Amino acid sequence: MTVLWKRVVVKLSGEALMGATSHGLDQGTLERIAADLAAGASAGVEIAVVVGGGNFFRGIQGADKGIDRARADSIGMLATVMNALALEHAIEKAGHSARALSAIPMPYVCQPYSRQAALNHLGKGRVTVLAGGTGNPFFTTDTGAVLRAAELSADAVMKATQVDGVYSADPKKDPAAVRYDHLTHDDAISKNLAIMDTAAFALARENHIPIIVFSIAEANAISSALQGKGRSTIVAP
Numbered sequence: 001m002t003v004l005w006k007r008v009v010v011k012l013s014g015e016a017l018m019g020a021t022s023h024g025l026d027q028g029t030l031e032r033i034a035a036d037l038a039a040g041a042s043a044g045v046e047i048a049v050v051v052g053g054g055n056f057f058r059g060i061q062g063a064d065k066g067i068d069r070a071r072a073d074s075i076g077m078l079a080t081v082m083n084a085l086a087l088e089h090a091i092e093k094a095g096h097s098a099r100a101l102s103a104i105p106m107p108y109v110c111q112p113y114s115r116q117a118a119l120n121h122l123g124k125g126r127v128t129v130l131a132g133g134t135g136n137p138f139f140t141t142d143t144g145a146v147l148r149a150a151e152l153s154a155d156a157v158m159k160a161t162q163v164d165g166v167y168s169a170d171p172k173k174d175p176a177a178v179r180y181d182h183l184t185h186d187d188a189i190s191k192n193l194a195i196m197d198t199a200a201f202a203l204a205r206e207n208h209i210p211i212i213v214f215s216i217a218e219a220n221a222i223s224s225a226l227q228g229k230g231r232s233t234i235v236a237p
Helices: 027-044 059-065 067-092 116-125 139-149 185-191 199-206 221-226
Strands: 007-012 046-051 098-102 127-131 157-162 211-215 232-235
Touching: 007 139, 027 046, 027 067, 027 127, 027 221, 027 232, 046 116, 046 139, 059 139, 067 098, 067 127, 067 157, 098 116, 098 139, 116 139, 157 221, 185 199, 185 232, 211 221
Parallel strands: 007 046, 007 157, 046 127, 098 127, 157 211
Antiparallel strands: 211 232
8 A cells, every 4th residue: 555644643523433323333334444544554654543522422512402611522522532442442453553542631541642652652553542632622623633633743634524525515415515626724714614623724724734534434435545545625735
């Protein structure tokens, strides 16, 4: 496998782990994604994964139910730890070493996140699964992914979604939505494209980090994206 980047941060939503179910984890989907990550790491790519928690709980949903936003976001961050532990186990079952690290310290469950620890695991070829977002409320895991990419000197952020790139509108709702092959960070911000939040795009722009947006729905989607194959949108300076 010929890959384009040496070190990447893969942003994986919690919803991507649900498969066709309404919530929680779908075992087949979890195993497929884990095997894909293991294949990319076996090809020599240093892979960190920032995982969301929306398949269990999203902070914004809790706020809508009367839970104050800071507390709701904390619950959502705990949900990401559950996903990280499941993904760590599935990657190891797929035959590759993995470590889960959490921005919210819980040492009886997994290793606390630090830049030095993450770099150490990446240098040893382990898929490093990063949970807990930034460790702070009011920041999405998209922003957390770009932050970790900047901290870890990653070559790119791989944004795994349910669609094959960035569109002018939700293509599932608007058949006239226009798909983009290439965008700048400024384009994404000015057009208010909702594939990632503005803070994530701005942080990526400041640190000159390209974002590759692709669909996680197909088998070997991550491996293909690492090789520059398949449909995607590149958001770059």
